Amino acid sequence: xxxxxxxxxxxxxxxxxxxxxxxxxxxxxxxxxxxxxxxxxxxxxxxxxxxxxxxxxxxxxxxxxxxxxxxxxxxxxxxxxxxxxxxxxxxxxxxxxxxxxxxxxxxxxxxxxxxxxxxxxxxxxxxxxxxxxxxxxxxxxxxxxxxxxxxxxxxxxxxxxxxxxxxxxxxxxxxxxxxxxxxxxxxxxxxxxxxxxxxxxxxxxxxxxxxxxxxxxxxxxxxxxxxxxxxxxxxxxxxxxxxxxxxxxxxxxxxxxxxxxxxxxxxxxxxxxxx
Amino acid sequence: xxxxxxxxxxxxxxxxxxxxxxxxxxxxxxxxxxxxxxxxxxxxxxxxxxxxxxxxxxxxxxxxxxxxxxxxxxxxxxxxxxxxxxxxxxxxxxxxxxxxxxxxxxxxxxxxxxxxxxxxxxxxxxxxxxxxxxxxxxxxxxxxxxxxxxxxxxxxxxxxxxxxxxxxxxxxxxxxxxxxxxxxxxxxxxxxxxxxxxxxxxxxxxxxxxxxxxxxxxxxxxxxxxxxxxxxxxxxxxxxxxxxxxxxxxxxxxxxxxxxxxxxxxxxxxxxxxxxxxxxxxxxxxxxxxxxxxxxxxxxxxxxxxxxxxxxxxxxxxxxxxxxxxxxxxxxxxxxxxxxxxxxxxxxxxxxxxxxxxxxxxxxxxxxxxxxxxxxxxxxxxxxxxxxxxxxxxxxxxxxxxxxxxxxxxxxxxxxxxxxxxxxxxxxxxxxxxxxxxxxxxxxxxxxxxxxxxxxxxxxxxxxxxxxxxxxxxxxxxxxxxxxxxxxxxxxxxxxxxxxxxxxxxxxxxxxxxxxxxxxxxxxxxxxxxxxxxxxxxxxxxxxxxxxxxxxx
Numbered sequence: 001x002x003x004x005x006x007x008x009x010x011x012x013x014x015x016x017x018x019x020x021x022x023x024x025x026x027x028x029x030x031x032x033x034x035x036x037x038x039x040x041x042x043x044x045x046x047x048x049x050x051x052x053x054x055x056x057x058x059x060x061x062x063x064x065x066x067x068x069x070x071x072x073x074x075x076x077x078x079x080x081x082x083x084x085x086x087x088x089x090x091x092x093x094x095x096x097x098x099x100x101x102x103x104x105x106x107x108x109x110x111x112x113x114x115x116x117x118x119x120x121x122x123x124x125x126x127x128x129x130x131x132x133x134x135x136x137x138x139x140x141x142x143x144x145x146x147x148x149x150x151x152x153x154x155x156x157x158x159x160x161x162x163x164x165x166x167x168x169x170x171x172x173x174x175x176x177x178x179x180x181x182x183x184x185x186x187x188x189x190x191x192x193x194x195x196x197x198x199x200x201x202x203x204x205x206x207x208x209x210x211x212x213x214x215x216x217x218x219x220x221x222x223x224x225x226x227x228x229x230x231x232x233x234x235x236x237x238x239x240x241x242x243x244x245x246x247x248x249x250x251x252x253x254x255x256x257x258x259x260x261x262x263x264x265x266x267x268x269x270x271x272x273x274x275x
Numbered sequence: 276x277x278x279x280x281x282x283x284x285x286x287x288x289x290x291x292x293x294x295x296x297x298x299x300x301x302x303x304x305x306x307x308x309x310x311x312x313x314x315x316x317x318x319x320x321x322x323x324x325x326x327x328x329x330x331x332x333x334x335x336x337x338x339x340x341x342x343x344x345x346x347x348x349x350x351x352x353x354x355x356x357x358x359x360x361x362x363x364x365x366x367x368x369x370x371x372x373x374x375x376x377x378x379x380x381x382x383x384x385x386x387x388x389x390x391x392x393x394x395x396x397x398x399x400x401x402x403x404x405x406x407x408x409x410x411x412x413x414x415x416x417x418x419x420x421x422x423x424x425x426x427x428x429x430x431x432x433x434x435x436x437x438x439x440x441x442x443x444x445x446x447x448x449x450x451x452x453x454x455x456x457x458x459x460x461x462x463x464x465x466x467x468x469x470x471x472x473x474x475x476x477x478x479x480x481x482x483x484x485x486x487x488x489x490x491x492x493x494x495x496x497x498x499x500x501x502x503x504x505x506x507x508x509x510x511x512x513x514x515x516x517x518x519x520x521x522x523x524x525x526x527x528x529x530x531x532x533x534x535x536x537x538x539x540x541x542x543x544x545x546x547x548x549x550x551x552x553x554x555x556x557x558x559x560x561x562x563x564x565x566x567x568x569x570x571x572x573x574x575x576x577x578x579x580x581x582x583x584x585x586x587x588x589x590x591x592x593x594x595x596x597x598x599x600x601x602x603x604x605x606x607x608x609x610x611x612x613x614x615x616x617x618x619x620x621x622x623x624x625x626x627x628x629x630x631x632x633x634x635x636x637x638x639x640x641x642x643x644x645x646x647x648x649x650x651x652x653x654x655x656x657x658x659x660x661x662x663x664x665x666x667x668x669x670x671x672x673x674x675x676x677x678x679x680x681x682x683x684x685x686x687x688x689x690x691x692x693x694x695x696x697x698x699x700x701x702x703x704x705x706x707x708x709x710x711x712x713x714x715x716x717x718x719x720x721x722x723x724x725x726x727x728x729x730x731x732x733x734x735x736x737x738x739x740x741x742x743x744x745x746x747x748x749x750x751x752x753x754x755x756x757x758x759x760x761x762x763x764x765x766x767x768x769x770x771x772x773x774x775x776x777x778x779x780x781x782x783x784x785x786x787x788x789x790x791x792x793x794x795x796x797x798x799x800x801x802x803x804x805x806x807x808x809x810x811x812x813x814x815x816x817x818x819x820x821x822x823x824x825x826x827x828x
Contacts, residue, residue, distance in 0.1 A: 053671055054670060054671065055667060055670050055671060055818065055822060056818070056819060056822075057815070057818065057819070075673045075674075075675065076673070077673075078671060078672060078673035079673035081671075083667075083671040085667045085671065086826075087664040087667055087826040088664060088667075089664055089665060089666075089667035089668035089671060090664055090665060090668070091592060091596075091662065091665040091668070092663065092664075092665075093595065093596045093599050093600070093661070094592060094595055094596075097574060098574075098591075098592075098595060101574065101575075101576045101588075102576065102588045102589075102591070102592050103668070103672075104576075105576050105584045105585060105587065105588035106584075106585050106588050106589075106668075106672045106673075106674050107672065107673060108584065108585075108673070109584075110584070111575045111576050111578065111584075112573075112575065114576060115573040115574055115575050115576065116573060119573055134599070150668070
C-alpha cells in the first residue's frame with residue numbers, strides 16, 4: 001500500500017542570483033521513515049531543509065508536509081513539525097528550563113504542560129544539573145541537546161534536523177539517537193542531514209542524495225545499493241579510491257555516496273608541503 | 276619544500292587587520308542595505324563634523340576669551356566638559372560607539388603589544404573621540420591665538436589629556452564589561468550605581484549645610500568643588516596650561532607630571548584587564564557554579580490576561596533578557612539619572628544658563644517622559660537584535676510575527692510606563708509635583724509618540740536588523756540607517772509635542788495640548804495597528820535578511 005507521503009516536494013527550486021542552489025527536486029518521505037538527506041558541502045542540503053521548514057522561501061516549486069501546503073498554511077504545518085536548524089535557534093540569555101518553557105508555550109502548550117515537559121526533557125537530556133546556567137554558557141553538545149528538546153516539546157509528527165550530531169560527544173549522541181528511535185517507534189517521521197555517514201547508515205531507513213542542487217538518488221538503503229551495484233561492472237572497485245568488495249559483501253553507505261556523487265580522494269597527491 | 280620566513284611581524288598583522296576592516300566595509304557595500312548604511316554614515320558623520328567643528332570653534336573662542344580676560348583657570352570648565360562628554364556620551368548613546376569585538380583576533384599569533392594597540396586604535400576612531408578631539412583642537416587654537424608662546428606647551432598638555440581620556444574610556448568599558456559578566460559582580464555594580472545616584476542627592480544638602488546662605492550659588496559651587504576638581508585630570512590639564520599662561524612653568528610642569536601619573540595609573544588598570552583578556556580568561560558563569568543543583572520544582576511560565584500564550588511567552592522572554600542585561604538596564608535608568616544631574620549637578624547652580632527646569636518646573640516631567648522614550652528607541656528600533664539565532668525559532672514556530680512583535684511592543688510599553696511613573700516621582704521629589712493638566716498632557720504626548728516610535732521601530736527592525744549582544748557593554752551598535760531614521764522620527768515627534776505645549780502655554784491652558792495630542796494619538800494608534808497587521812507579510816518577505824544578519828557569528 002502506498003501511503004500518502006509525510007513530506008513531498010515538486011520541482012522545488014531555490015536560486016541565489018545566478019546560482020541554482022536547489023534545482024527542481026522532487027522528494028517523497030513516507031510516514032514513519034527515518035530519512036537521511038545527504039550531499040557534499042554546498043550541495044544544497046541546508047537550503048532544502050530551510051525551505052522545508054519555512055525558514056527560506058523557494059524560488060519555485062511546491063512543498064507539502066502532512067498533506068498541507070507549506071506556502072498556503074505555514075502556521076498549520078509549523079504546529080506539527082519540530083526543527084533544529086543549522087544555527088540551533090536558541091535564546092542564549094535564558095536558562096534551559098526557561099527556554100523550553102518558552103518553546104512549549106510558543107507551540108501552544110498550556111503553562112502546566114509546558115513546565116512539566118520542560119522538566120522531563122531536561123532530565124532526559126541530562127541538562128537538569130545546573131538550573132541557573134544560561135544557554136549561552138552551555139557547551140556545544142549541551143546546546144544541541146537543548147535545541148533537540150525544544151524541537152520535540154510539543155510532540156511533533158515530523159522532525160527536521162540539520163546536522164544534529166555535529167560537535168556532539170558519544171554520550172550525548174547516544175541520548176539523541178535513543179530519543180529519535182523512540183519517536184520513530186511511535187510513528188513520527190525524522191528528516192535529517194548529516195555528514196557522518198556511519199550514523200546515517202545505522203539510523204536511517206531511507207536516504208536521498210543531493211549533488212549540485214539536484215537529487216541524484218532516493219530510496220531505501222537497499223534500493224540505493226542495488227542501483228549502484230547495477231551500474232558497476234562485475235568485480236570492479238568502487239572507482240573512488242576504495243578497496244574492491246569481496247563477493248557477498250555489501251556496499252557501505254560511504255561507498256554508495258562516493259560513487260553517486262563521483263567523489264574521489266586526491267588529497268594525498270596534493271598539499272605536499274603539509275607536515 | 277621552499278624556505279618560508281614564518282616570523283610574525285606586528286606591522287604586517289596590523290596592516291592585515293586594517294585591510295580586513297577595509298574589506299568588511301567594502302563588502303558591506305555590495306547590498307542595497309550596505310549602500311543605505313553608507314549614506315546614513317555620511318549624514319551622521321556630517322552631523323558629527325558640524326558638532327565637532329562648531330563645538331571646536333565655540334571652545335576656541337571661549338578659551339581665547341578666558342586667556343585674554345586674565346582668567347586662564349576657567350579653562351577647567353571647558354576641559355571638564357570635554358572629559359564628561361568623552362566618557363558619558365558613549366554610555367548614553369551606545370549606538371554611536373564603534374568598538375567591535377577585538378578579542379576575536381586572539382586566535383591569531385598576535386603579540387600582547389599589538390592587541391593593546393588594536394584596542395586603542397579602535398577607540399581612537401570612535402566618533403566621540405573624533406568629536407572631543409576637534410573640541411580639544413579648538414581649545415588649543417583659542418589658547419594659541421590669545422597667547423602664541425604657550426602653543427607648544429598647550430599642545431603637549433592636550434595630547435596627554437587626550438591620551439588620558441582615551442585610556443579612561445577603554446578602561447571603563449573593559450572593567451564594567453568584566454563586572455557585568457557575572458551575576459554577583461553585576462548585582463554589586465547595580466547597588467553601587469544606585470548608591471552613586473543617591474550620593475548626588477547629598478551634594479545639595481551638604482552644600483547648603485556647609486555653605487553660607489548669603490553667598491551666590493555659583494561661588495559656593497566653586498568653593499566646594501574647585502579644590503577637588505583641581506587635583507583631577509581635567510583640572511590638572513587646565514592648571515598646567517593656566518600656569519604656563521601665567522609664566523609659572525614649574526607649577527605647570529608639576530601639574531602635567533601629575534596628569535601623566537594619572538595616565539600611567541589608568542593605563543595600568545587597562546593593561547590588567549586587557550592582559551587577562553589576552554591570556555584567554557573565561558567570564559562565563561560556568562566556573563562560578565560551586566555545586567550542582569538539581570531543581571525538580573516546576574516553574575510555570577507567565578500569564579498575561581487578555582493575551583495569547585505566545586504573546587505572554589515572548590513578553591516573559593523579553594523581560595528576562597532585559598533583567599539579565601546590565602548595559603541595557605544602565606541605559607534604561609539614564610532618564611532618572613539625568614533628572615538628578617539636572618537638579619543637583621553643577622548645571623542647577625547657574626541661574627541664567629542650565630537651570631531650565633528650576634525656571635519652568637512644569638516642563639521637567641514632559642521632558643523626562645520624552646527622554647525616556649528616546650532612550651527606549653535603543654530597543655524598539657531593533658526588536659530582534661538581541662534574539663540572534665533565536666530568530667530562526669520564531670520563523671520555525673507556529674506563531675505569527677504579529678503576536679511576536681506585539682509582545683515586544685508590550686514589553687517596551689511596560690518599561691515606558693514604569694519609567695514614566697519613576698520620572699513623575701523623581702520630578703515631584705526633585706522639583707515639585709507636576710500639575711495634573713501638565714501630567715495628563717505629557718501622558719497624551721506619550722500616547723501619541725509611543726505608537727509612532729513602535730510603528731517605525733517595527734518596520735526598521737525588519738528592514739534594518741542588527742545583531743546585538745545584550746551582555747556586552749559599549750558594543751551595542753545599531754544600524755546607522757536605523758540611527759538616522761530614528762533621529763528623524765524623534766525630531767518630528769518632539770517637534771509636534773513642543774508645538775502642542777507651546778500652543779497650550781500660549782493660551783494658558785494645558786488641556787489644549789492634551790486635546791491635540793490625544794487626537795494625534797488616535798491617528799498614530801491607527802497607523803500602528805495597520806502596520807502591525809502587515810507585519811507577517813513583511814517578516815516573511817524579509818526572512819532571509821533577518822536570518823542572515825542575526826545568525827551570523
